[in-house]
Amino acid sequence: xxxxxxxxxxxxYSAFVYDWTAAGGTAPYxxxxxxRLNKNPDSLTTLTLEGESTxxxxxxxxxxxxxxxxxxxVQFPPYATLRWHGRAGAYVYLVQQYSGSAWSTIKxxxxxxxxxxxxxxxSLDNGSAQQxxxxxxxxxxxxxxxxxxxxxxxxxxxxxEHVTSVTTGTLTWGAA
Amino acid sequence: MATAYTAADSIGVYLSGTPDSSDLYQQSESLGxxxxxxxxxxxxxIPDTPIEGVCIQYISGANGVGYGYIRAASASTLAYxxxxxxxxxxxxxxxxxxxxxxxxGADTSKYVRVYRDSAESMGGRMRLNIRKVYNNALAQxxxxxxxxxxxxxxxxxxxxxxxxxxxxxxxxxxxxxxxTQRVSNSAQLSSSGAxxxxxxxxxxxxxxxxFCHIKTSGGTTREIVRYTSRTATTLTVxxxxxxxxxxxxxxxxxxxTLDCVPPIxxxxxxxxxxxxxxALTNETTxxxxxxxxxxxxxxxxxxxxxxxxxxxxALWIHREIPAGGPGFWGYENSIWLKFAAxxxxxxxPFTGYFQEANTALVGFLGYAGDGELPDFTAAAxxxxxxxxxxxxxxxxxxxxxxxxxxxxxxxxxxxxxxxNQYSRIHKIDDAGNDVTAPVSDPVDTTLTNTxxxxxxxxxxxxxxxxxxxxxxxxxxxxxxxTNPNPSTDTPTEHTMTAGFGLRPYFHLxxxxxxxxxxxxxxxxxxxMRSSDDTESxxxxxxxxxxxxxxxxxxxxxSLLYGEAYGQSLTPFYDEISYIPGTxxxxxxxxxxxxxxxxxxxxxxxxxxxxxxGDKVLYIPxxxxxxxxxxxxxxxxxxxxxxxxxxxxxxxxxxxAGTRVAMIDVSNDAIIWAGHSAGETLTSHxxxxxxxxxxxxxxxxxxxVLDASTQTMRSYLKLTSAGLALMNTDLDRNRx
Numbered sequence: 001x002x003x004x005x006x007x008x009x010x011x012x013y014s015a016f017v018y019d020w021t022a023a024g025g026t027a028p029y030x031x032x033x034x035x036r037l038n039k040n041p042d043s044l045t046t047l048t049l050e051g052e053s054t055x056x057x058x059x060x061x062x063x064x065x066x067x068x069x070x071x072x073x074v075q076f077p078p079y080a081t082l083r084w085h086g087r088a089g090a091y092v093y094l095v096q097q098y099s100g101s102a103w104s105t106i107k108x109x110x111x112x113x114x115x116x117x118x119x120x121x122x123s124l125d126n127g128s129a130q131q132x133x134x135x136x137x138x139x140x141x142x143x144x145x146x147x148x149x150x151x152x153x154x155x156x157x158x159x160x161e162h163v164t165s166v167t168t169g170t171l172t173w174g175a176a
Numbered sequence: 177m178a179t180a181y182t183a184a185d186s187i188g189v190y191l192s193g194t195p196d197s198s199d200l201y202q203q204s205e206s207l208g209x210x211x212x213x214x215x216x217x218x219x220x221x222i223p224d225t226p227i228e229g230v231c232i233q234y235i236s237g238a239n240g241v242g243y244g245y246i247r248a249a250s251a252s253t254l255a256y257x258x259x260x261x262x263x264x265x266x267x268x269x270x271x272x273x274x275x276x277x278x279x280x281g282a283d284t285s286k287y288v289r290v291y292r293d294s295a296e297s298m299g300g301r302m303r304l305n306i307r308k309v310y311n312n313a314l315a316q317x318x319x320x321x322x323x324x325x326x327x328x329x330x331x332x333x334x335x336x337x338x339x340x341x342x343x344x345x346x347x348x349x350x351x352x353x354x355x356t357q358r359v360s361n362s363a364q365l366s367s368s369g370a371x372x373x374x375x376x377x378x379x380x381x382x383x384x385x386x387f388c389h390i391k392t393s394g395g396t397t398r399e400i401v402r403y404t405s406r407t408a409t410t411l412t413v414x415x416x417x418x419x420x421x422x423x424x425x426x427x428x429x430x431x432x433t434l435d436c437v438p439p440i441x442x443x444x445x446x447x448x449x450x451x452x453x454x455a456l457t458n459e460t461t462x463x464x465x466x467x468x469x470x471x472x473x474x475x476x477x478x479x480x481x482x483x484x485x486x487x488x489x490a491l492w493i494h495r496e497i498p499a500g501g502p503g504f505w506g507y508e509n510s511i512w513l514k515f516a517a518x519x520x521x522x523x524x525p526f527t528g529y530f531q532e533a534n535t536a537l538v539g540f541l542g543y544a545g546d547g548e549l550p551d552f553t554a555a556a557x558x559x560x561x562x563x564x565x566x567x568x569x570x571x572x573x574x575x576x577x578x579x580x581x582x583x584x585x586x587x588x589x590x591x592x593x594x595x596n597q598y599s600r601i602h603k604i605d606d607a608g609n610d611v612t613a614p615v616s617d618p619v620d621t622t623l624t625n626t627x628x629x630x631x632x633x634x635x636x637x638x639x640x641x642x643x644x645x646x647x648x649x650x651x652x653x654x655x656x657x658t659n660p661n662p663s664t665d666t667p668t669e670h671t672m673t674a675g676f677g678l679r680p681y682f683h684l685x686x687x688x689x690x691x692x693x694x695x696x697x698x699x700x701x702x703x704m705r706s707s708d709d710t711e712s713x714x715x716x717x718x719x720x721x722x723x724x725x726x727x728x729x730x731x732x733x734s735l736l737y738g739e740a741y742g743q744s745l746t747p748f749y750d751e752i753s754y755i756p757g758t759x760x761x762x763x764x765x766x767x768x769x770x771x772x773x774x775x776x777x778x779x780x781x782x783x784x785x786x787x788x789g790d791k792v793l794y795i796p797x798x799x800x801x802x803x804x805x806x807x808x809x810x811x812x813x814x815x816x817x818x819x820x821x822x823x824x825x826x827x828x829x830x831x832a833g834t835r836v837a838m839i840d841v842s843n844d845a846i847i848w849a850g851h852s853a854g855e856t857l858t859s860h861x862x863x864x865x866x867x868x869x870x871x872x873x874x875x876x877x878x879x880v881l882d883a884s885t886q887t888m889r890s891y892l893k894l895t896s897a898g899l900a901l902m903n904t905d906l907d908r909n910r911x
């Protein structure tokens with residue numbers, strides 16, 4: 001059960017207040033901001049969030065604890081998560097992205113033990129071709145072969161840029 | 177259960193393929209041949225708070241999505257709780273280098289298989305964010321728009337392998353239904369063509385788009401059809417969606433049962449020599465020996481009496497998508513696998529999802545709410561592939577107003593609709609005119625040149641002037657010699673910050689630039705209400721010629737001999753700049769922390785400035801500082817040499833063509849309109865004319881190098897009215 005908002009109001013440079021009543025459901029709520037789990041509060045009827053845009057608030061979903069469905073803004077978020085299992089002898093894991101005909105190290109994650117690692121990318125464009133890989137580097141700088149993944153990123157559409165006007169009772173949504 | 181492959185995971189489902197293929201182990205290339213070592217991925221996960229040495233090998237499809245937890249019950253044992261379960265399973269010992277199955281305490285079909293590859297003691301609790309999977313071999317690949325238009329039948333081959341050390345029996349595989357069974361007791365399909373199926377029950381838990389298995393009341397399959405949309409009680413079936421998966425179009429009956437199903441059917445193939453099954457040349461080639469089964473119950477599905485230990489059998493999947501589908505982001509393929517091992521029966525689901533692209537879905541949806549946020553669950557007010565969209569707003573009654581909240585969302589080719597909710601506000605009168613409350617213009621907007629080519633813009637906005645006030649500053653600026661155009665230019669936005677006073681106000685103070693010296697800077701400041709993007713309508717910019725572009729010299733210079741001793745040296749700094757037209761008789765001399773004004777070998781004034789110490793403007797005690805003398809009309813430059821001959825040597829200081837002060841050198845007099853001390857003055861270094869003063873429309877400022885901070889500070893400003901404002905104490909020491 002997603003919760004419909006009574007109002008969404010800008011209150012700061014890029015901060016917005018979401019307000020709803022009669023939320024119902026069961027605590028704790030799961031609040032997803034741009035598809036990413038943001039908070040798990042026990043009770044609330046308002047929420048203030050900072051976004052990246054000054055004109056459009058971040059897209060959020062508020063789910064109650066007994067929700068069984070997953071809204072597709074959560075299923076198709078702007079970011080992707082890479083995960084891999086650690087290796088003995090690793091000193092650092094190099095997360096690399098293929099862009100501009102070259103691999104670039106986006107993140108170096110220190111080896112903390114042989115366990116499950118993950119990396120969440122920043123927002124990716126809808127429909128963009130993505131190539132990422134993870135390499136192990138030991139303390140001497142020797143690098144393993146890479147474990148690579150490639151995909152076309154799909155995300156729920158963002159708020160489109162546009163203008164609105166009303167002329168003699170006709171509302172027009174126009175291109176920005 | 178602790179040992180892997182002895183209970184619910186006795187039978188594993190594996191991909192097929194040609195071992196020498198470059199696409200080995202790809203879910204999309206599971207087209208028969210040999211059994212591969214890769215299992216059918218039916219759920220995936222994101223690890224949170226991992227446990228050292230614990231690697232997740234497989235997650236049973238019975239777990240469903242959500243958060244599962246693996247807890248280290250001791251240094252060498254683990255226990256599992258499936259998503260939604262309140263009962264933790266029995267702790268299982270997991271040795272380094274071994275696998276084990278961790279089972280939920282309430283449902284033995286919900287398990288995870290883990291592997292340990294570290295001798296470190298295990299500790300803590302690992303949270304698994306378990307997620308469903310798209311495009312596995314069961315679901316198959318997404319349909320492109322072309323494939324959707326033409327329709328597509330495709331096939332995948334999987335192997336079922338008994339990994340237990342004993343035979344598994346009563347093996348059954350059937351298609352999993354995706355919603356509550358209903359009866360077509362209100363309306364049925366005719367013998368052919370498009371139509372509707374209606375129930376007095378509810379299709380509320382059926383997917384928005386999907387497929388329906390229609391059976392007679394006796395349980396015989398009547399037809400499998402596609403529905404392109406549904407309401408709570410009606411399925412809409414298109415003509416191309418009739419007679420699917422080997423069925424024949426037939427008229428329905430009022431006692432037919434309806435089940436939501438995936439668009440698949442199944443077939444066994446017993447592996448032949450070397451354990452191989454037919455290898456398809458491509459995914460659209462039908463396996464020759466397939467005998468398809470569309471059963472949706474264990475009684476009507478595929479059965480196999482027994483599967484010996486280490487034995488395999490193969491399962492073919494036929495997915496049929498009729499031509500002209502609607503496009504959808506969430507088709508689900510799912511099957512059940514049931515078997516018995518050691519007298520215990522296990523039932524495990526396998527699921528995958530796929531999408532269908534329809535480029536006709538790409539476009540926009542406009543929503544309008546009357547007095548409140550739009551109801552996004554209702555139909556959009558306007559839709560279209562491109563903008564603009566239009567919608568005739570219901571008008572208010574005569575003499576009244578209506579406020580509409582309007583929102584625009586975008587939809588992609590899979591039917592995914594953006595979930596943005598932020599709405600703009602339009603208020604209309606009974607004639608449909610937009611009477612959205614206007615936003616007042618900002619006032620007192622000024623530009624002030626500062627150091628390093630930066631310009632400070634100040635502006636004020638009074639919200640009590642508007643019924644629905646602004647909350648955002650918009651700053652438009654150009655240096656092209658043309659005024660900013662709000663219709664085409666992009667402003668910078670700054671949230672308004674409230675000031676405190678008798679009247680509420682918002683004050684904008686932002687630094688712009690840096691700009692090149694002499695740049696024609698034009699700045700338009702507007703106020704905007706972000707809820708509906710209404711801007712103030714002022715169009716006249718404030719302008720300035722950027723006159724300061726100096727980058728400050730390094731501050732706090734010092735000298736050390738080697739690395740041993742610091743030297744108490746004052747950085748050398750002594751500059752003289754002459755006032756043209758005085759034959760080098762009048763000049764400013766600047767020293768660190770001091771500025772001197774000399775004329776005809778007389779000291780006119782001397783400022784000693786230390787921002788944390790003395791700030792004193794010395795004027796020789798023999799000089800008159802008078803407000804009664806005549807100053808007269810001035811020049812366009814900041815200085816005017818009124819006379820520099822014999823006994824009449826006078827220099828006027830000017831602001832905007834008006835003399836604001838007269839330095840009567842011959843008579844030792846300074847004439848201005850008055851003065852005040854202790855002012856806070858903005859600094860304006862001006863490097864280009866070699867003189868540390870800065871003229872603009874509001875006054876003429878003089879500067880000094882602050883001894884403490886090594887930054888330029890203003891110590892005196894002559895206003896356009898001839899007032900001398902001092903960031904110093906004039907009267908304390910006349911000497």
